[in-house]
Amino acid sequence: MEEGLRERKKRETRRRISDMATGLFLMRGFDQVTVAEVARAADVSVNTVFNYFGTKEDLFLDRQADLEEIYRGIVRDRRPGESVVDAFRRDFLDALDTGDWRYGFHEGAEVWGRVVAESTALRARTLEIERQVMACVAAAIAEEVDADPEDVRPELVAEQILSTTRLLSRHALRRRAAGESPRETEAWLREQAGVLFGLLESGVGGYGRRPLVVAEDGEAAGDEEDDDVEGDHGRP
Amino acid sequence: MEEGLRERKKRETRRRISDMATGLFLMRGFDQVTVAEVARAADVSVNTVFNYFGTKEDLFLDRQADLEEIYRGIVRDRRPGESVVDAFRRDFLDALDTGDWRYGFHEGAEVWGRVVAESTALRARTLEIERQVMACVAAAIAEEVDADPEDVRPELVAEQILSTTRLLSRHALRRRAAGESPRETEAWLREQAGVLFGLLESGVGGYGRRPLVVAEDGEAAGDEEDDDVEGDHGRP
DNA sequence: CCACAATTTTGGAGTGACTGCAAGTTGGGT
DNA sequence: ACCCAACTTGCAGTCACTCCAAAATTGTGG
Incomplete structure (x- = not known):
């Protein structure tokens, strides 16, 4: 289990594919880059790309x-x-x-x-x-x-x-x-x-509570701007 | 604008495609049905399906x-x-x-x-x-x-x-x-x-609060089961 | 009824992601 | 050196989806 050559190569390949992919995506946009291009840039076949990453999206999001x-x-x-x-x-x-x-x-x-x-x-x-x-x-x-x-x-x-x-x-x-x-x-x-x-x-319980009594015939149902979330949750 | 023949036919076609699609999907599953099958069932061409619905998914979710x-x-x-x-x-x-x-x-x-x-x-x-x-x-x-x-x-x-x-x-x-x-x-x-x-x-402010003093050396940090969300939001 | 325009439908030829398979190629153990 | 397993590759194929140009259909004015 001393980290054989095989394992290292796999890690390197995966890394190379991922790096090339993110580089291309950042430069030209996700939809403007094909998996084939990524494969060519990483010097592997398309199948190898899909061997490491399940979907094209995973090339960009694998955290x-x-x-x-x-x-x-x-x-x-x-x-x-x-x-x-x-x-x-x-x-x-x-x-x-x-x-x-x-x-x-x-x-x-x-x-x-x-x-x-x-x-x-x-x-x-x-x-x-x-x-x-x-x-x-x-x-x-x-x-x-x-x-x-x-x-x-x-x-x-x-x-x-x-x-x-x-x-x-x-x-x-x-x-x-x-x-x-x-x-x-x-x-x-x-x-x-x-x-x-x-x-x-x-709690967001009071947010946007409509007043019970309409005010003075001015605006219909405005809210106070500053502290419209109070702690009271009782309903009448 | 009396609802001409053209408009009605369009509505009917759209409806027919949508109905056939949902029927097939419900019966056999989304991935097991191709757009071509839906088109055949609705008696239109594949292009017509994509003329009405942007994607295959929209055939099932258009509410x-x-x-x-x-x-x-x-x-x-x-x-x-x-x-x-x-x-x-x-x-x-x-x-x-x-x-x-x-x-x-x-x-x-x-x-x-x-x-x-x-x-x-x-x-x-x-x-x-x-x-x-x-x-x-x-x-x-x-x-x-x-x-x-x-x-x-x-x-x-x-x-x-x-x-x-x-x-x-x-x-x-x-x-x-x-x-x-x-x-x-x-x-x-x-x-x-x-x-x-x-x-x-x-508010969920108190949820899962870890007690300040570890209890009696019994369990490590359990919570009361019934009312573990209290109204106090003060932090010590 | 007949052009004529506008709109819709269709066929066909792609592109690109993704799959499955069979044939290489390579690393590790014997 | 030899073999097995793992890894890679090429190839053929499926499917969603796009673009384009040729029908087919509908609405409109003479």
Whole structure:
């Protein structure tokens, strides 16, 4: 098991294919590059490409396994006094500091984001991956709180948290793509992370509540702009 | 514009193609039916099929426009005193009563769900549709509360609500597919809708909080089973 | 009823992802 | 050196989907 020549070659080949592919995709766009071209660039046959990667999309998106492992760790290793939401918020803010690839803050993320956004196939695969990661996080949470298999709450919590981070990442990419500077985007993200995670914690129950009594005949049903999410959930 | 012969024929053709397609898909599964077969069954050429439907998946899933309109209505027509979450909960419970198709409670929904679940292409398209519907709901909410275009909260609220209903539908389909009776599933759904929407309202902030002091050396970090989500959001 | 234009349908010839198979080629153990 | 297993390759084929130009159909004005 000393890492034979065979194993090394396999790893190298896989790597070479993946690198050539991502390079071409980033340069010319996903749909503008054929698998045959990738194969030629990596100096292998088309069949070999499909031997290593199940689909063309996987050539660009094959971090799913890593993601699942990392997220499992976040849930498992949360600190004393931390809820699951707390743990993910901390991780998100840390990632913001370190320019982690997961949330799309790293160098060149705008290009990557643009390539994904422009290809329906890649967008679809991204969603599917997110779904699977969600299921994985839900399982991790369920295991941690030792929940009944019938209990749906872990899934809900996972879904809520991941939609929050996904939302933040998406806006980050959009802003960077629109030409905003990394500094500005980071500041904005830090602020919005506070808002959104706060909303997550305290609940969205009151959002957009329509007033019981129509005001003075002025506007129909406007909301206060500043603090329209209150803690009261009682319904009359 | 008296509904000429031409328009009627077009509508009929489209309908015929769609019906034949869904029939075949439900009977034999999405991947086991080719577009050519659908075309033959509908007595048109393959090109005509693609003339009416952009992709094979759209032959099975073309309610998106309806969905968006309905959801817009739910947001717009919420009653006095109702928050957005309230409005969607009410709609969900109503749908449960009426066997509405949107959440997969109608007759034959298990078959439909199985067909979708078995095809990666259909699953992917479903996710993409859900994403677009989400964006639409977010826009509706933003418009209703007259939010700043920069404000991300409407998107978060939309995402949260729709993941809740989606979660409920998914479990409903799974249970029906597993052979549970409609009655049982409905009862379960009604109960879970209460739990999940409640969690949405009051926030998931405390979920899975790890205790500050490890208990007595018994188990490591278990949670109370009944009410592990409290209203306190303060972090120590 | 007859051109004539607009629209729809169709056939045919691609392209590109992906599969299955049979025939090489290569690495590792004997 | 020899063999087996794993890996690679070429080839033929399927299927979704596109582009284009030639019918076929429908609506319109004389």
